[in-house]
Amino acid sequence: MTDLTERASKLDAEDPLAYLRAEFDLDPAVVYLDGNSLGAPPRRVADRVGEVVREQWGRRLIRSWPESWWTAPERVGEKIAPLVGAAPGQLVVADSTSVNLFKALVGAVRLAPGRREIVVDAATFPTDGYIAESVAELTGTVLRPVAMDELDYVLGDQTAVVLLNHVDYRTGRLYDMAAATERVHEAGARVVWDLCHSAGVLPIELDALGVDLAVGCTYKFLNGGPGAPAFIYVPHDLQESFRQPLSGWGGHRDPFAMAPAYEPAPGIARARAGTPDILSLLALEAALEVWDGVDLDDVRAKGLALTGFFMECVDELLGDAVEVVTPRDGNRGHQVSLRHPGAGALVAEMTAREVIGDFRTPDVLRFGFAPLYTTYGDACRAARTLSDILADAAAGH
Ligand SMILES: Cc1ncc(COP(=O)(O)O)c(C=O)c1O
Incomplete structure (x- = not known):
């Protein structure tokens, strides 16, 4: 776990697109992984x-x-x-x-x-x-x-x-x-x-x-x-x-x-x-x-890295409690979909814990990774939150 957190910090520190997050008006308390549905607002828009x-x-x-x-x-x-x-x-x-x-x-x-x-x-x-x-x-x-x-x-x-x-x-x-x-x-x-x-x-x-x-x-x-x-x-x-x-x-x-x-x-x-x-x-x-001035190759490289890192976090923290439905090879967009029979309730509980993804019927949890503003830390926290929720449920909390 600590290892994943440390890796996330290191990846964020080395991210050539990290400067772009400041362009967006994001609540620092929230992990926003639904930019594949509704992108976050660039500050200049208001x-x-x-x-x-x-x-x-x-x-x-x-x-x-x-x-x-x-x-x-x-x-x-x-x-x-x-x-x-x-x-x-x-x-x-x-x-x-x-x-x-x-x-x-x-x-x-x-x-x-x-x-x-x-x-x-x-x-x-x-x-x-x-x-x-x-x-x-x-x-x-x-x-x-x-x-x-x-x-x-x-x-x-x-x-x-x-x-x-x-x-x-x-x-x-x-x-x-x-x-x-x-x-x-x-x-x-x-x-x-x-x-x-x-x-x-x-x-x-x-x-x-x-x-x-x-x-x-x-x-x-x-x-x-x-x-x-x-x-x-x-x-x-x-x-x-x-x-x-x-x-x-x-x-x-x-x-x-x-x-x-x-x-x-x-x-x-x-x-x-x-x-x-x-x-x-x-x-x-x-x-x-x-x-302006953003290279789409950098965006793509970060999107693949972010989604790949999220899958790694999911594998390590959740094991086979969820099924990863998004291709693990390069044939994916910037989203990761997980399958779980309780997907709807899990997404709702994640949102209550300030980690926003979305639910697609009947059993898919969907997380979007927008390289202009999503961090590796966000990816790590999302997987950890989901794992905490499943652990709490198993413990009867
Ligand atoms: C693939 C695809 N096509 C179309 C739409 C939506 O079309 P509209 O913008 O007319 O609502 C969506 C919305 O999520 C979509 O994912």
Whole structure:
């Protein structure tokens, strides 16, 4: 035990990203391991939102729309682009992940006339499956949920689009984006990647891998705040043929011409729909500044080290009292999921002891490790708290 604590202190002292924790407004009494659900607030966000309300809204009033607000979805998109390997002009921040999934899936089906199937990972985050089902119904296609290991067997000349998660939200398993994208393309289909659990986790190469479309949220590892708007990626070579279904004025070629007929904007702006959610969008813009000068390779290295160290602590302190479901090799995001039949009650008791993770039904305890602010000490304390709770329960306390 002492050994683990000492190792944690040493790892924290040697951590090249340790300076970033001071950028976040975290309660020092709390161990926060739920940044894979809701990232912690960068300190600068509160001031920025105050300034936006007081100055941009309060003083500039409606003049702020042409001065800075109308183009904010593209501007903030450019800040996310380098985190996902996208050259400028291909990413816009607008609406929620669910809404962007709808746009992307309908757009992808329209790019594949004559093909009748939408393939989706059967274990996907529920909203992806629900949206895909609705898109299938609306476009007259058939939804084929499939286990990821069986993807190869279902791809064929009927596949229009395949919707995949880069990291499985429940287990933390990371999928090989290069290999899966290639297999989907070999079948002549389009791929849509959901990057909710990988944006801000590891270097992603959307352009280099020739990904067709991608979406992701900004309130997890990108720390944009509750309900922060999501992003959608449409590469240059698809933009002209991409026809998304939410043909609102925000994506019009000339929104202020108030023309009677819809004509999509020439570039990524066509992925927009209506009025952007400015307060959330500009809170996100401030939050993304924390990434300036941060190397994603360092983030990835620390995320793997943190999750690896946590698993080591779990092995040593908890033994086989819990099952580690997250892959122990490098194929994981920055979360560790543990299985225990009393997971719900255990997470509740950990929270009561100021260690915050989350519970995923039916029996998973999920812990997220955000390398910008999570410490090795946090990882050690979380495992120790869980072990204490199980020991107390066994002793009948
Ligand atoms: C993989 C994945 N997709 C989508 C979502 C959520 O979509 P939305 O932002 O529309 O709520 C989540 C939320 O946790 C998620 O984990």
